[in-house]
Amino acid sequence: xxxxxxxxxxxxxxxxxxxxHWAIVLLIPALWWTHQIDxxxxxxxxGEIMLGLILFRIFWGLFGSSTARFLGFVxxxxxxxxxxxxxxxxxxxxxxxxxxxxMVMLLLIATEIGLGLFVSDEDGLNEGxxxxxxxxxxxxxxxxxxxxxxxxxxxxIALHIAAILFYAIVKRDxxxxxxxxxxxxxxxxGMRPAPLWRFLAAAGLAVALTLxxxxxx
Amino acid sequence: xxELVLAAAAIVGLVGVAFAQSAPQIIQTRQANYKQxxxxxxxxxxxxxxxxxxxxxxxxxxxxxLHFAPQVLxxxxxxxxxxAGVRTRALPQIWTDRAGFRRAGALLLVxxxxxxxxxxxxxxxxxxxxxxxxxxxxxxCHDSYRAEEH
Numbered sequence: 001x002x003x004x005x006x007x008x009x010x011x012x013x014x015x016x017x018x019x020x021h022w023a024i025v026l027l028i029p030a031l032w033w034t035h036q037i038d039x040x041x042x043x044x045x046x047g048e049i050m051l052g053l054i055l056f057r058i059f060w061g062l063f064g065s066s067t068a069r070f071l072g073f074v075x076x077x078x079x080x081x082x083x084x085x086x087x088x089x090x091x092x093x094x095x096x097x098x099x100x101x102x103m104v105m106l107l108l109i110a111t112e113i114g115l116g117l118f119v120s121d122e123d124g125l126n127e128g129x130x131x132x133x134x135x136x137x138x139x140x141x142x143x144x145x146x147x148x149x150x151x152x153x154x155x156x157i158a159l160h161i162a163a164i165l166f167y168a169i170v171k172r173d174x175x176x177x178x179x180x181x182x183x184x185x186x187x188x189x190g191m192r193p194a195p196l197w198r199f200l201a202a203a204g205l206a207v208a209l210t211l212x213x214x215x216x217x
Numbered sequence: 218x219x220e221l222v223l224a225a226a227a228i229v230g231l232v233g234v235a236f237a238q239s240a241p242q243i244i245q246t247r248q249a250n251y252k253q254x255x256x257x258x259x260x261x262x263x264x265x266x267x268x269x270x271x272x273x274x275x276x277x278x279x280x281x282x283l284h285f286a287p288q289v290l291x292x293x294x295x296x297x298x299x300x301a302g303v304r305t306r307a308l309p310q311i312w313t314d315r316a317g318f319r320r321a322g323a324l325l326l327v328x329x330x331x332x333x334x335x336x337x338x339x340x341x342x343x344x345x346x347x348x349x350x351x352x353x354x355x356x357x358c359h360d361s362y363r364a365e366e367h
Binding site for chain 2: 120121122123124125127131132135136137139140
């Protein structure tokens, strides 16, 4: 009795990148909900956790595993067009459109968090960790920007989910499972993982910066 | 007699001014005043969260609150609710539950007086104990008598 060899799999996403993604998926509704029920104390704590995660992802994009690095997946318009015409070269990780999806999402969430740092509620009871640096009127203007940007972010999340459905249904390419397991069927070279010390450096820097913003500034 | 005439004239004058103000004007003034109170609360809450609170800033802001706190109940004459036709989050309960609204206003006045006394004493522990009472009085009233922002 011989066991048929299964399809070959290659690793494409490391654990920190996967955990980061799913933490964001949980945090965004939690942040929305804590605001809805007026638990701004919890909203603030979750926002600070989000800040730490975003900072981590930025460091991980600079010196993390090969598929997490910005320089690896941010491609110019020529590569994007080639990919759209179906002539893109296969490589583990984000395709040229997916890479820009990551950059836009990161930029939106980072801006949303950046605004949140300076926001005050209208009664002056709760505020972001840096709102003491600006006036009430400024903090209120930023509160409205914080709200508007959330709806823009929601729009991009809808687009993001629509794209995942398009890949699943039209292109028969399941993008969600690899983001859970870390690997997908494929041949050739996979992700080049980063050593543990780089993860510790990125996490340490992110935690230190977050604590500095949240507690000291 | 002269004083009496002057006092009567002053009362007539004040009533006249009150009636001269239209409902939208009253609502606008009310909202501007509440914004000043919000800004004062921001200033106070930042100080009590700081490692070394600035008593002078706290005192300046507690004086703003004490200035407005006794007036709050007068900012809601009949006709300045949602029926005024301008954007206001004042709920009809302000006028249907007059007693409850007055209690909420009284709670604010007591809390604002305590906070101002604490700020003037310069005792940071007292300030830290008194400020949350004002925050509570704000939320207590807003929970029942102010509509959500959206």
